Every structure is written in structure tokens, then in C-alpha cells.
Amino acid sequence: MSAAPPSQPPLALTMGDPAGIGGELTLAAWARLRAEGPAFVALDDPSRLAGIAAHLGWEVPLASVSGPEEAAAVFRDRLPVMTIRCPVPPVFGQPDPANAPAVLGSIERAVALAQAGRAGGVVTNPISKATLYRTGFAFPGHTEFLGALAGAAEPPVMLLASPMLRVVPVTIHVSLRQALDTLRTEEIIRTGLALARGLREGFGIPAPRIAVAGLNPHAGEEGAMGDEEPRLVLPAIEALRAGGVDAFGPLPPDTMFTARARQTYDAALCLYHDQALIPIKTLDMDGGVNVTLGLPIIRTSPDHGTAFGIAGQGIADPGSLVAALRLAAEMAARRSSKAPA
Template sequence: MSTPPLALTMGDPAGIGGELTLAAWARLRTSGPAFLALDDPARLSALAARLGWDVPVTPVSGPEEAAAVFTDRLPVMTVRLPAPSVPGTPDPVNAPAVLGSIERAVALAQAGQVGGVVTNPISKATLYRTGFAFPGHTEFLGALTGTAEPPVMLLASPMLRVVPVTIHVSLRRALDTLTTAEIVRTGLALHRGLREGYGIESPRIAVAGLNPHAGEEGAMGDEEPRLVVPAIEALRAQGVDAFGPLPPDTMFTARARAGYDAALCLYHDQALIPIKTLDMDGGVNVTLGLPIVRTSPDHGTAFGIAGQGIADPGSLVAALRLAADMAARRFPKAAA
């Protein structure tokens, strides 16, 4: 394990993040990538004992110690919970620990001590009750890292990669705020992300239409000729292999997907419905436009099954592996 370990955040302690962390360590302990959890070690130890899982948990002082012990024990940098967590029952009292875990992980990544950040699912509704001012992880990470422009959310699996131009807003607001400039900005971020994170030299980007049949030449809406086509032309003028707009109801078939490396979609569900339908367990959320690597599972807290040991760790494992691969490409000297 020559690359620095990854930092894995707590997520909502009432959700499935803890058991996913335990299961991911059991699956990756011999092969890597190595990671350290930023969590409450007492919580994880108690959870492993309750589930009957043989996962020894050990507190560590930092990433170097974590890398040294990873094959034998799950390393944890301690983030204490103010109150005991109850599976399935989120408690706003623990919000400072949830956010503190993310903040410490980002600080480690910015200092070059870890290869990247992988985040367990949070409950945005619970955080909102404590005054959390960001729509979600993506925007919070942008603020923590001081990005000049809003980060871009890429959802990726072996079957499909998608990016929504508008993210955590209502559909009405997404339609009202969609602009040619924002489509271009997001398309450029996607182009750079595919080159830097995936090593695709000339990414092919399929751009979705907004309306049924991509507007049917204006018969079902004018957004395509007014907003989308000018954005595609601007992207192509900057050297991006972008094409479309494509009818959203056919662009995600197996035959269509073979013709592009990623789909640029115009609103949240247009992007997330196809990828979650195709590969819910293998999907990974990647944040583009940050100075650090960040990935996460492509699912939520799953409060309804938390604490039962039945949550599938596949998406978290995929997120950890992808983060390690992206870190090696973006920071080759650290991986040498």
C-alpha cells in the first residue's frame, strides 16, 4: 500500500455508515486501499460486537499510524459523539461530530496527509435542524476548500457516468435558473475531471435535452435551441467533444451509452434516476472542481435498515477504490 491512506468520514451515526465502514475494512484489509475512519472508536467497537463481526478497532494518532496497522485493525482518528447513537433515529445533538469528521478529513487532504476524502452518507434534514447552511456535501466541501466556483457532482459506475448541471434545488428552481453559461461551466469541469481523474484524453460528452424528444425542434419547448445548443457550440469551440442535445428517454440505453464517456444532464433526477436504476450498488459520487479528491457512496443513510448488518458495502468499497485511483492519477508523486 504505497499511496497515502484515505480519510473516511463518519456520516450520520444513526445511519448505515458505521456498518459500511466495518464491512469495507473487512473486504479491503489485505488488498487495500488503506483508509482511516474519522469516527468514534467506541461506537464502532460496540457496533461490531452487536453485529458479531470480528473487526478490531484501534484509535490512531494520524495517517502514518493508520497505514501501518490497517491490515490487522481498523484505524480510527477519534471524533467523539456528544450522545449515544441509536440506529435509525438521527439526533441533531450529534451534528457537530458529523460535521467535525468532514472538516478534519478535508484538512488532512489539504495538508497532503491522506490521498483523498471518502464520505459516508449524511442526513441533510437532520443537519438543517442545527442551522447547517449548505444544500449538501458538495456545497459544504466547496466552502471548506475555498473553491472559486461551485463544485460539480459526478455520479459514476462501470455502466454510466452522469453530471447534473443543477443539483439540490427544486425542479421549478432548476428550470428557472438553468443558463447556457452554467451548462458550459459544468461541461468544462466534467471534461477536466474525466481527463485528470480517469485518464481519458479526449472525453466524449453527450448532452441531454430538457424537454421530451429534446424539444422536437421547438415544438415541445424552446430551451434546446435557446440554451442547450449554444452551450454545446461554446464547449466545442473550447475543444470539448460535446454533442447533442439528445432525447433523454433514449440516451441511456446500452447502445447509446457506448457512444459517450459521460452524460451532461440538466437537472438532478435526469442524471440520478438512470444511474441508480442501472447500478445502485456500484455507483459512486465524485466531486469535481475541488483541490482534493472526494468520493462517496451513491446512496443515503438508509435509516430503515441501520444497525441490522444487511446494508451492502459495495458502493462504499467502489468509492474507496475510485478515490485511490483518482489520487494516484492526480498526485502521482505521492503514489510513487
């Protein structure tokens, strides 16, 4: 995969939870991408990154920079870092709410850089939502927080993408019971429209074909196993088709992710979190990328969590973060090529 064009601003990479694997992934991603890019700047605590490198015995020289503009010039030789200090020294595998200001500050600064056009996009390392909740964090997750920071006109949509599968859940960070209780035809339509637009604009697919999952076993078996398909899902599909979106279904969720079935669509529109995330993480845990649609900026992230249990061991696979950086650069280049002169 080619590097981002030299004219593209470097990406802004957040620290994630400092007790998790984000730091070692950042170091490993730089080592893998330093020669060909895309260039990125880490919004992180340099003493933390240096300590991780020393702990693992990795040679990763750092460069303190004041902005992304300096990152491209040093990226081949040093990992550029914009300093975000952790209030307390992080301990591998032990998340500390005292470091929440650094975690959130890293995200806030990355979004601001992207909004100002100084960063080509935002790539986020994994956070611990449970740790942030203990500090009064009022958002269900990363996606919703980014939507608020970026001033999204509508709730953002979470797309999980890999070379093997793309999926979008209609309901995201809520309990399964709440997902079932709050699922509405209007939300399926809104999410489907955002997905179609995102595939056209972010992935260069001019006429995306979208498979829509059923909610119940066998997609309801014509009402024998639930009435949500004819009552909620089918009207949404009809509305999407009337709006020019090539959507079809509802499909039985237990067969729509087979290798043969995946060849018939560009993305799957699923109705709740695990219906979407289980298949893509099973198929491609190390290559999956989380993309937030509906933002005025580009945002991607690895398709995994903080992995506190293996933090500091140097065994975390950076593949998903590398894929997230590459995809963000590709999306930024595509968006830049379509921007008015």
C-alpha cells in the same frame, strides 16, 4: 482492482450520520479491503464502531491512531480510527441533531488532512441533510459544504460514476421548479468544462466525449415541446465544442441511457438532479460512486443515502463504499503521478 501504491497516504473516511448505515459500511469495507487495500482511516467514534460490531456479531478489532500516517501499518490487522466523539449515543434509525457537531467535525478534519497531504483523499459516508438543517447548516448538501471547506475557486460539480455510466447534473440540490427557473447556458458551459477536465485528470480519458441531454420530451421536438433546447442548450454545446470539448446533443433523455447509446460517450451532461441520478442508480445502485469535481482535493462517496430504515441490521451492501474507496485511491495515484517532482 489493485491496491493503492504503498507510497500513497491512506484515505480519510468520514462517519456520516451516526444513526444511519455508515458505521456498518465502514466495518464491512475494512473487512473486504484489509488484505489488498486501499488503506483508510475512519474519522469516527470508536465506541460507536465497537458497539455496532458487537451488535452485529462481527469481529472487527480497532486501532486508535493519531493520524493517517499510522493507518497503513495497522490496516491489515485492525481498523484504524481517529477519534471523533458523538455528543450523545447514536440510536439506529433515529438521527439526532445533537450529533451534528461530530458529523461536521469528521468532514472538516478529513478535508484538512487531505489539504495537508496527510490523506490521499476524502471519502464520505452519507449524511442526513434534513437533520443538519435543523442545526442551522447553511449548505444545500455535502458537495457545497466541501467546496467551501476546500476553498474551491468555483462551485464544485457532482459526478456520479460506475462502470456502466457516468453522469453530471448541471443543477443539483434545488427543487425541480428552481432548477428550471435557474438553468442558464453559462452554467451548462461551466459544468461541461469541469466535466471534461475531470474526466481527463481524474479518469485518464485524454479526449472525453460528452453527451448533452435535452430538457424536454424528445429534446423539445424542434420547439414543439419547449424552446429550451435551441435557446439554452444548443448554444452551450456549440461553445463547448468551440472550446475543444467533444460535446454533442441535445439528446432525447428517454433514449440516451440505453445500452447501445451509452457506448457512444464517456459521460452524460444532464440538466437537473433526477435526470442524471435516476438512470445511474437504476443501472448500478451498488457500484455507483459520487465524485466531486473542481476541488483541490479528491473526494468520493457512495451513491446512496443514510438508509435509516435498515440501519443496524447488517444487510446494507458495502459495495458502493468499497467502490468509492477504490476510485479515490486510483484518482490519488493518478494525481500523484502527474505532480511535479
